[in-house]
Amino acid sequence: MTQHLSIFLIQLIVIVIASRIFGYLFKLMKQPTVMGEIVAGIVLGPSMLGSMFPEYLNFVFPPNSLGNMRILSQIGLILFMFVIGMELDLSIIKQKARTAITISNASIIFPFLLGIGLAYFLYEDYGLPHTPYYAFALFMGIAMSITAFPVLARITKERGLSGNRLGSIALASAAINDVTGWCLLAFVVAIVQAGSISSSFLVLLETVGYMLAMVFIVRPVLKKMVNQQQNQIIKQSTTAIILITLLISALATELIGIHALFGAFMAGLVMPAEWSIRKVIIDKIEDVALILLLPLFFVITGLRTQIEALNTPMLWGICLLITIVAIIGKLGGGALAAKFTGESNYNSLVIGILMNTRGLMELIILNIGYELKILSNEVFTMMVIMALVTTFMTGPLLDLAERIYSKKAVPAGFSTDNSI
Amino acid sequence: MTQHLSIFLIQLIVIVIASRIFGYLFKLMKQPTVMGEIVAGIVLGPSMLGSMFPEYLNFVFPPNSLGNMRILSQIGLILFMFVIGMELDLSIIKQKARTAITISNASIIFPFLLGIGLAYFLYEDYGLPHTPYYAFALFMGIAMSITAFPVLARITKERGLSGNRLGSIALASAAINDVTGWCLLAFVVAIVQAGSISSSFLVLLETVGYMLAMVFIVRPVLKKMVNQQQNQIIKQSTTAIILITLLISALATELIGIHALFGAFMAGLVMPAEWSIRKVIIDKIEDVALILLLPLFFVITGLRTQIEALNTPMLWGICLLITIVAIIGKLGGGALAAKFTGESNYNSLVIGILMNTRGLMELIILNIGYELKILSNEVFTMMVIMALVTTFMTGPLLDLAERIYSKKAVPAGFSTDNSI
Numbered sequence: 001m002t003q004h005l006s007i008f009l010i011q012l013i014v015i016v017i018a019s020r021i022f023g024y025l026f027k028l029m030k031q032p033t034v035m036g037e038i039v040a041g042i043v044l045g046p047s048m049l050g051s052m053f054p055e056y057l058n059f060v061f062p063p064n065s066l067g068n069m070r071i072l073s074q075i076g077l078i079l080f081m082f083v084i085g086m087e088l089d090l091s092i093i094k095q096k097a098r099t100a101i102t103i104s105n106a107s108i109i110f111p112f113l114l115g116i117g118l119a120y121f122l123y124e125d126y127g128l129p130h131t132p133y134y135a136f137a138l139f140m141g142i143a144m145s146i147t148a149f150p151v152l153a154r155i156t157k158e159r160g161l162s163g164n165r166l167g168s169i170a171l172a173s174a175a176i177n178d179v180t181g182w183c184l185l186a187f188v189v190a191i192v193q194a195g196s197i198s199s200s201f202l203v204l205l206e207t208v209g210y211m212l213a214m215v216f217i218v219r220p221v222l223k224k225m226v227n228q229q230q231n232q233i234i235k236q237s238t239t240a241i242i243l244i245t246l247l248i249s250a251l252a253t254e255l256i257g258i259h260a261l262f263g264a265f266m267a268g269l270v271m272p273a274e275w276s277i278r279k280v281i282i283d284k285i286e287d288v289a290l291i292l293l294l295p296l297f298f299v300i301t302g303l304r305t306q307i308e309a310l311n312t313p314m315l316w317g318i319c320l321l322i323t324i325v326a327i328i329g330k331l332g333g334g335a336l337a338a339k340f341t342g343e344s345n346y347n348s349l350v351i352g353i354l355m356n357t358r359g360l361m362e363l364i365i366l367n368i369g370y371e372l373k374i375l376s377n378e379v380f381t382m383m384v385i386m387a388l389v390t391t392f393m394t395g396p397l398l399d400l401a402e403r404i405y406s407k408k409a410v411p412a413g414f415s416t417d418n419s420i
Numbered sequence: 421m422t423q424h425l426s427i428f429l430i431q432l433i434v435i436v437i438a439s440r441i442f443g444y445l446f447k448l449m450k451q452p453t454v455m456g457e458i459v460a461g462i463v464l465g466p467s468m469l470g471s472m473f474p475e476y477l478n479f480v481f482p483p484n485s486l487g488n489m490r491i492l493s494q495i496g497l498i499l500f501m502f503v504i505g506m507e508l509d510l511s512i513i514k515q516k517a518r519t520a521i522t523i524s525n526a527s528i529i530f531p532f533l534l535g536i537g538l539a540y541f542l543y544e545d546y547g548l549p550h551t552p553y554y555a556f557a558l559f560m561g562i563a564m565s566i567t568a569f570p571v572l573a574r575i576t577k578e579r580g581l582s583g584n585r586l587g588s589i590a591l592a593s594a595a596i597n598d599v600t601g602w603c604l605l606a607f608v609v610a611i612v613q614a615g616s617i618s619s620s621f622l623v624l625l626e627t628v629g630y631m632l633a634m635v636f637i638v639r640p641v642l643k644k645m646v647n648q649q650q651n652q653i654i655k656q657s658t659t660a661i662i663l664i665t666l667l668i669s670a671l672a673t674e675l676i677g678i679h680a681l682f683g684a685f686m687a688g689l690v691m692p693a694e695w696s697i698r699k700v701i702i703d704k705i706e707d708v709a710l711i712l713l714l715p716l717f718f719v720i721t722g723l724r725t726q727i728e729a730l731n732t733p734m735l736w737g738i739c740l741l742i743t744i745v746a747i748i749g750k751l752g753g754g755a756l757a758a759k760f761t762g763e764s765n766y767n768s769l770v771i772g773i774l775m776n777t778r779g780l781m782e783l784i785i786l787n788i789g790y791e792l793k794i795l796s797n798e799v800f801t802m803m804v805i806m807a808l809v810t811t812f813m814t815g816p817l818l819d820l821a822e823r824i825y826s827k828k829a830v831p832a833g834f835s836t837d838n839s840i
Binding site: 009010068072260289 | 424425426428429430432433436437440487488490491492494495499656657659660663664667668670671674675680703704705707708709710711712
């Protein structure tokens with residue numbers, strides 16, 4: 001017990017320090033700090049430090065200590081998805097509804113179909129034996145069509161786009177993309193967990209029942225409770241009720257079989273919409289969750305990412321193929337849809353580039369796929385590389401688009417701390 | 421993995437709901453809510469629900485799930501002790517230094533000696549075979565002399581004492597008591613861990629080195645860092661540095677062998693003294709730690725408290741004896757010392773009653789003793805009962821003292837939420 005605590009404290013210290021250092025370095029490189037934190041996780045794993053110092057992994061991350069880390073990182077992700085749900089201001093969607101829905105749908109359907117097509121070629125050699133093709137294909141479809149709303153929100157803000165038309169369309173599209181994507185994911189996980197499409201009917205029914213309950217029972221009750229608060233100060237008992245709601249929602253979706261993170265996200269969405277209330281809750285949760293717990297998730301991801309397993313030109317070729325298909329699907333799909341709704345060439349390109357940002361969201365989904373034994377180690381690693389590459393390229397591509405279309409220079413770089 | 425997460429979510433939900441309900445009930449009974457939360461832990465354990473529904477413990481708290489709970493509850497306690505350290509405003513001590521130091525020392529030495537004497541009688545029948553007498557005796561001495569500063573602070577505030585002379589003496593005495601008590605505990609744990617008093621020299625040396633480093637290196641560096649902040653808003657990177665300091669301090673004391681909680685407490689003490697800074701940090705940590713993680717500790721305590729093991733009149737007799745000795749030591753010692761410094765009879769009595777409040781602090785220390793295998797199951801259970809009884813009696817005894825000395829009635833009860 002005492003020894004467990006020491007090891008866990010060492011892990012936390014190593015992880016938090018590494019993620020802060022890499023986050024800082026990436027900020028200097030004008031990349032979102034969260035990308036640095038993700039890379040820190042990979043550096044701490046078998047791909048880098050683990051292969052250089054084999055003893056180190058056994059000392060800092062002994063296999064029997066990973067259970068604690070996993071549970072804690074799940075709690076961190078539950079808090080994080082809850083915050084994401086709360087930060088998703090659905091009112092921005094109303095303003096640009098038609099355009100945003102078109103772009104969002106196109107940038108889901110197009111990469112989704114490409115993902116299914118890609119899965120057809122990958123399944124024979126890299127699918128896991130007990131995972132049926134439809135599960136692998138549906139999952140690859142989803143994994144290809146994710147946009148990271150939080151990173152996108154941060155980038156548009158940093159580039160001075162968030163006030164204008166272009167920024168609001170991109171943000172609204174990403175918001176719809178997030179909600180649709182996570183709902184689709186829930187259904188895909190439901191189908192995979194149920195074992196076959198036909199037997200998933202009950203799970204789908206439960207999912208619909210759960211969502212109706214959240215929107216038509218939980219949401220109004222919470223709204224009423226918050227309205228009774230006399231001022232902006234949230235009592236500890238209110239915080240407790242909100243946390244209990246979050247936990248029950250996460251448990252409900254976990255028991256239904258559509259993953260606890262979907263429940264956490266939904267709980268965030270149905271919180272009372274007054275921004276001041278949400279802000280207080282976010283303040284209470286964000287720092288501890290983001291500084292202490294989320295880096296644990298990056299390290300779990302890093303421990304699963306085995307770049308050294310991609311040891312043939314063939315595997316790297318497939319990794320490149322996945323990345324190209326991902327970019328064509330999201331960037332191409334988003335840009336074409338924007339053009340179709342009547343946007344200028346420049347605007348369409350920028351929207352495509354922004355929708356191609358996968359960030360942390362993609363990693364969360366990939367880990368779900370890994371834990372459900374849908375993704376093999378190799379495919380998981382390739383998809384992680386794809387997620388990193390497509391997120392890294394957003395900044396440089398936006399610079400390039402501005403230069404091509406001779407738009408005025410904007411303050412580049414990401415100066416704030418917590419860009420996810 | 422997925423199953424682990426479900427069970428852990430169920431545990432969290434059960435624990436948080438139970439502790440809120442009992443906390444509320446105890447508030448109605450004019451007791452601190454934290455006492456309700458502690459009782460909730462016992463009710464959820466084998467003493468109550470476990471003995472009524474044997475299957476329930478295996479379902480909600482299966483043995484293989486307790487590792488996660490323990491680590492998380494330790495993290496909760498580390499955050500809690502850090503907050504306690506920060507909330508301990510050492511400047512109040514300066515005002516009433518002489519009186520407070522006398523009272524504090526007397527209310528440590530007197531119960532400490534009584535505890536050692538009691539241990540002499542208990543050791544033969546209830547000591548653990550591999551634990552030497554001096555370890556058991558020193559530990560019982562410490563366990564008898566703890567005062568719960570947080571509960572005491574809450575009670576003096578609720579009773580309108582915090583502004584006046586009486587309240588500040590009691591608070592200052594409790595603050596000194598806390599610091600002295602935890603330092604003594606660190607030394608006792610060091611001696612116990614080292615195996616013998618002579619071989620503990622190195623540990624003591626390391627402990628002194630650690631404390632010097634905290635006060636003369638960490639404290640000024642943190643002060644300088646915080647002074648560089650332009651305004652009251654604390655950046656996420658500052659929060660990160662503070663959390664890393666906390667983790668390293670906890671790890672250092674754990675590795676030295678004087679328990680991580682002492683390091684967490686010291687980290688809180690050396691934080692920059694500006695209350696506004698501490699307040700912001702406390703706000704960020706307190707709610708999640710107190711609502712989600714601390715109740716886990718109460719349940720761990722509850723699972724270890726086996727009231728059904730006290731199944732003979734003899735055992736209950738000893739339990740009563742422990743409680744009486746504890747009251748004589750703390751209440752009597754505190755009151756006599758206050759009288760000795762020239763306080764009135766009423767003031768001395770009130771100070772004694774307040775110093776007798778053991779609260780959560782006692783439970784933390786008892787759990788350390790249990791984990792170090794110093795306390796047997798029976799003695800642990802008896803001491804938990806003693807801690808509960810002495811904390812429960814504070815409110816009624818204060819009422820009684822007021823009636824005896826015909827002081828004017830004060831607003832009774834504990835109306836705030838988070839009295840620990």
